[in-house]
Amino acid sequence: MAEQGREKYAIECRKITKAFGQVVANDGIDLNVKYGEILALLGENGSGKTTLMNMLSGIYHPDSGQIFIGGEEVKINSPVDAMNLGIGMIHQHFKLVEAFRAMDNIMLGTRGRKEKSKAASEKIRKIGEAYGLEIEPEKYVNEMSVSEKQTVEILKVLYRGAEILILDEPTAVLTPQETDRLFSILRKMKEKGCAIIIITHKLQEVLSISDRVTILRKGKSIETVDTAACDARKLTELMVGRPVSLKIQRPKVADPETIFKVVDLTVQKPDGSKAIDDISFEIKKGEILGVAGVAGSGQKELCEAIAGLLHAQKGAILFHKENLLGKTPSEIIEKGVSMSFVPEDRLGMGLVASMGMTDNMLLKGYQKGKGPFIKRRPARELAENLIRKLEIVTPGTETPVRLLSGGNVQKVLLGREIESSPSVLITAYPVRGLDINSSYTVYDLLNEQKKKNVAVMYIGEDLDVLLELSDRIMVLCHGKITGIVDADKTTKEEIGMMMTGEMKPAESGKEALDE
Amino acid sequence: MNNPAENPQKEPLLRIAKRAELPAGKIVILRLLAVVLSLVAGGIFIACMGQNPLTIYGTILSGACRSAMAFQGTVKLMIPLLITSLGVTLAFKMKFWNIGAEGQIIFGATCATFFALFCSGMNHVLLIIVMFLAGFIGGGLWGLIPAVFKVRYNTNETLFTLMLNYIALHIVSYLRDGPWMDPGSQGFPKIARFDKNASLDKFLGIQFGWLIGLLLVVIVFIYLKYTKQGYEISVVGESQDTARYAGMNVKKIILRTMFLSGGICGMAGMIQATGSDITLTTSVAGGVGFTAIIIAWLGQLNPFAILLVSFLFSVLEKGSSVVQSNYGLSTDCADVLQGIILFFILGCEFFVRYRFLFRTKVHSEKKIKAEGE
Numbered sequence: 001m002a003e004q005g006r007e008k009y010a011i012e013c014r015k016i017t018k019a020f021g022q023v024v025a026n027d028g029i030d031l032n033v034k035y036g037e038i039l040a041l042l043g044e045n046g047s048g049k050t051t052l053m054n055m056l057s058g059i060y061h062p063d064s065g066q067i068f069i070g071g072e073e074v075k076i077n078s079p080v081d082a083m084n085l086g087i088g089m090i091h092q093h094f095k096l097v098e099a100f101r102a103m104d105n106i107m108l109g110t111r112g113r114k115e116k117s118k119a120a121s122e123k124i125r126k127i128g129e130a131y132g133l134e135i136e137p138e139k140y141v142n143e144m145s146v147s148e149k150q151t152v153e154i155l156k157v158l159y160r161g162a163e164i165l166i167l168d169e170p171t172a173v174l175t176p177q178e179t180d181r182l183f184s185i186l187r188k189m190k191e192k193g194c195a196i197i198i199i200t201h202k203l204q205e206v207l208s209i210s211d212r213v214t215i216l217r218k219g220k221s222i223e224t225v226d227t228a229a230c231d232a233r234k235l236t237e238l239m240v241g242r243p244v245s246l247k248i249q250r251p252k253v254a255d256p257e258t259i260f261k262v263v264d265l266t267v268q269k270p271d272g273s274k275a276i277d278d279i280s281f282e283i284k285k286g287e288i289l290g291v292a293g294v295a296g297s298g299q300k301e302l303c304e305a306i307a308g309l310l311h312a313q314k315g316a317i318l319f320h321k322e323n324l325l326g327k328t329p330s331e332i333i334e335k336g337v338s339m340s341f342v343p344e345d346r347l348g349m350g351l352v353a354s355m356g357m358t359d360n361m362l363l364k365g366y367q368k369g370k371g372p373f374i375k376r377r378p379a380r381e382l383a384e385n386l387i388r389k390l391e392i393v394t395p396g397t398e399t400p401v402r403l404l405s406g407g408n409v410q411k412v413l414l415g416r417e418i419e420s421s422p423s424v425l426i427t428a429y430p431v432r433g434l435d436i437n438s439s440y441t442v443y444d445l446l447n448e449q450k451k452k453n454v455a456v457m458y459i460g461e462d463l464d465v466l467l468e469l470s471d472r473i474m475v476l477c478h479g480k481i482t483g484i485v486d487a488d489k490t491t492k493e494e495i496g497m498m499m500t501g502e503m504k505p506a507e508s509g510k511e512a513l514d515e
Numbered sequence: 516m517n518n519p520a521e522n523p524q525k526e527p528l529l530r531i532a533k534r535a536e537l538p539a540g541k542i543v544i545l546r547l548l549a550v551v552l553s554l555v556a557g558g559i560f561i562a563c564m565g566q567n568p569l570t571i572y573g574t575i576l577s578g579a580c581r582s583a584m585a586f587q588g589t590v591k592l593m594i595p596l597l598i599t600s601l602g603v604t605l606a607f608k609m610k611f612w613n614i615g616a617e618g619q620i621i622f623g624a625t626c627a628t629f630f631a632l633f634c635s636g637m638n639h640v641l642l643i644i645v646m647f648l649a650g651f652i653g654g655g656l657w658g659l660i661p662a663v664f665k666v667r668y669n670t671n672e673t674l675f676t677l678m679l680n681y682i683a684l685h686i687v688s689y690l691r692d693g694p695w696m697d698p699g700s701q702g703f704p705k706i707a708r709f710d711k712n713a714s715l716d717k718f719l720g721i722q723f724g725w726l727i728g729l730l731l732v733v734i735v736f737i738y739l740k741y742t743k744q745g746y747e748i749s750v751v752g753e754s755q756d757t758a759r760y761a762g763m764n765v766k767k768i769i770l771r772t773m774f775l776s777g778g779i780c781g782m783a784g785m786i787q788a789t790g791s792d793i794t795l796t797t798s799v800a801g802g803v804g805f806t807a808i809i810i811a812w813l814g815q816l817n818p819f820a821i822l823l824v825s826f827l828f829s830v831l832e833k834g835s836s837v838v839q840s841n842y843g844l845s846t847d848c849a850d851v852l853q854g855i856i857l858f859f860i861l862g863c864e865f866f867v868r869y870r871f872l873f874r875t876k877v878h879s880e881k882k883i884k885a886e887g888e
């Protein structure tokens with residue numbers, strides 16, 4: 001074997017394979033990172049990125065294949081092994097104890113005698129300074145903002161002496177400005193000789209931060225390329241496996257009549273704080289109103305208030321000049337206001353995981369028809385229809401939807417909402433976790449609705465998509481509207497500023513409201 | 516140079532891997548295998564007790580079915596088990612952990628007993644119907660209490676239903692020792708035997724509760740599978756959020772389902788008291804409420820499978836009482852056997868979903884792969 005000629009990699013994976021039942025999540029994957037390098041791991045959802053990283057951090061165990069750390073073959077059986085090998089993982093969902101201080105979280109699980117809190121706090125501060133991380137070790141995690149929590153996560157692995165950092169979609173919860181700050185920290189770490197693997201599916205970020213990119217597709221490592229020699233189009237092609245057009249259409253609004261209006265709406269969370277704070281906006285027929293905002297800015301509460309699931313304290317929601325507040329969810333569905341919210345686990349709210357497509361089609365209309373019995377035949381026909389129309393890949397209408405892939409699950413959900421021919425379609429994160437192809441199918445579906453004069457509210461994460469798809473964009477921050485702007489007259493930076501709470505200058509914001 | 520023996524970090528000896536969803540046929544084979552294995556393990560246990568396992572198993576079977584009377588005895592045991600299992604199935608389908616069937620049986624029986632004791636002069640058919648209703652409503656209310664607290668204050672239904680069992684039990688003790696004490700028993704605390712007019716009629720030599728049970732199998736099956744309310748139960752059981760998004764009134768569904776679940780269990784109590792015991796005792800439920808939980812799960816919440824499982828359980832129970840009288844083996848041994856069978860069958864569910872990988876196997880796989888390259 002030609003062991004000598006090879007450079008020493010921080011991490012080298014050879015032919016890693018991992019299967020869950022019949023699903024082969026990783027199929028002979030090769031991957032390597034040098035010290036002082038940032039490697040981006042790019043791939044559509046379900047391509048096996050997170051599985052691979054979980055094996056490196058000792059959560060899963062590969063079925064076959066070898067892992068080398070600093071040139072030595074290792075077996076990583078537990079997160080403790082990974083920690084001892086200097087591997088630290090920062091998960092997409094933070095693993096912090098909310099009721100503890102930052103320093104308690106950082107020290108949690110470290111070996112040896114517990115240090116005096118003053119000494120520990122000093123040590124943490126020093127590590128923070130070295131990497132340019134701002135932190136207050138005494139602050140409680142539940143009082144922290146999302147980006148502060150992420151800082152704690154990063155410090156947690158640095159404190160343990162990790163030299164290999166794995167970040168799983170770290171920017172999903174950050175504003176553009178916070179992302180920039182995170183990237184400058186990562187660059188500093190790279191200078192200090194850390195090896196960094198960053199998982200993301202946002203192409204712009206890959207291009208701006210990484211040195212090399214490894215592309216995964218359907219569990220296989222397709223190629224590793226130097227970032228400098230790449231552009232977004234090339235990366236997409238590698239990721240999807242064929243050329244894709246990245247242009248989203250935006251047909252013009254045909255009939256600018258206001259159909260849906262929210263007036264001075266205030267909604268409280270169960271703890272008494274305001275989730276939605278005195279907001280007003282309107283949606284016109286045949287228009288897509290995009291909603292931007294950092295996760296947790298009140299999007300979910302807004303959806304739930306409109307759907308009649310959450311009690312509103314003040315204000316009104318007018319649909320055809322009729323107030324929807326105080327109506328039951330089923331009355332609101334009946335009126336033609338359809339809401340589809342895709343939560344983080346993607347199945348939790350709109351669909352019943354263990355049921356087949358037929359029974360899921362029934363979910364919102366099962367009450368229709370007389371008598372105590374349920375009528376399955378029309379639902380089955382509808383399901384068969386959708387399978388044909390949206391090219392849903394499923395063994396049959398009775399196969400539990402949890403066995404379908406993420407993209408197909410979302411097609412089932414959105415398909416059902418659209419088939420109920422709503423007048424107002426509220427959709428939150430419909431492309432969450434979808435691959436590029438399926439995402440574009442969803443955008444097409446929404447545009448089709450627009451042509452049918454449906455008023456669409458689209459709550460999204462990706463600003464680039466919001467800017468291309470929506471007619472107008474409303475920005476939420478801490479439950480307040482910080483601006484409503486025309487999508488073709490604004491920039492990503494401007495929306496980013498508004499997401500952090502910077503108000504849009506009063507005149508133009510008003511103008512958008514008064515139109 | 517990659518000799519695993521030299522490597523300080525070894526792979527774990529055993530690890531668990533998720534397996535692909537098995538075809539239905541294989542799952543059946545796996546479960547049958549579990550039953551066979553449990554019989555073997557039970558046999559070893561019997562052998563340890565100094566008996567021949569084969570004769571004991573034979574006696575259990577023949578003891579339960581050897582004569583019309585024995586068979587009638589088996590069916591009599593089965594009636595409350597079957598009906599109660601169907602009752603808890605409704606709640607379990609909704610993922611509402613109703614382990615209070617015991618209490619619902621007792622309270623249903625108590626309500627029915629009121630009419631048996633104090634309205635025994637009524638027209639027979641009318642009285643039976645009234646007692647059925649009383650049993651159903653009594654059990655239903657007993658089931659409704661934890662459901663009300665669940666939807667209002669989100670209390671833990673497992674603890675709540677369990678505690679209500681004891682309350683129901685002590686209500687019967689109180690009635691037996693006080694207001695309802697049989698005046699003719701000369702101070703011995705017991706409730707009087709019901710009038711002939713207030714006891715269930717027989718059909719084919721057994722109280723007609725078994726007909727009700729069979730009827731309920733079909734009704735519960737249709738209710739769960741083909742009605743709107745049954746559909747609602749499945750959705751609420753899967754995810755309350757989804758149910759709310761679909762515009763369902765989750766609270767109402769929980770209350771209604773728990774009323775029905777408790778009601779069916781209460782009917783089981785009424786049937787046991789008026790059909791088999793012909794009086795009300797503190798042992799009217801006698802653990803049926805707990806055994807029913809096991810039966811419901813072994814039957815995978817499918818009414819027809821529950822019918823089969825509850826029959827097998829009754830055979831085991833009836834047969835082992837014969838074993839006791841013939842061989843002097845205590846009926847507790849039957850409980851041990853039951854435990855062994857459960858252990859294997861529930862354990863086999865693990866293997867339906869997962870499999871073990873041993874270290875050696877993983878390595879040999881790797882070797883084969885390496886050689887192949």
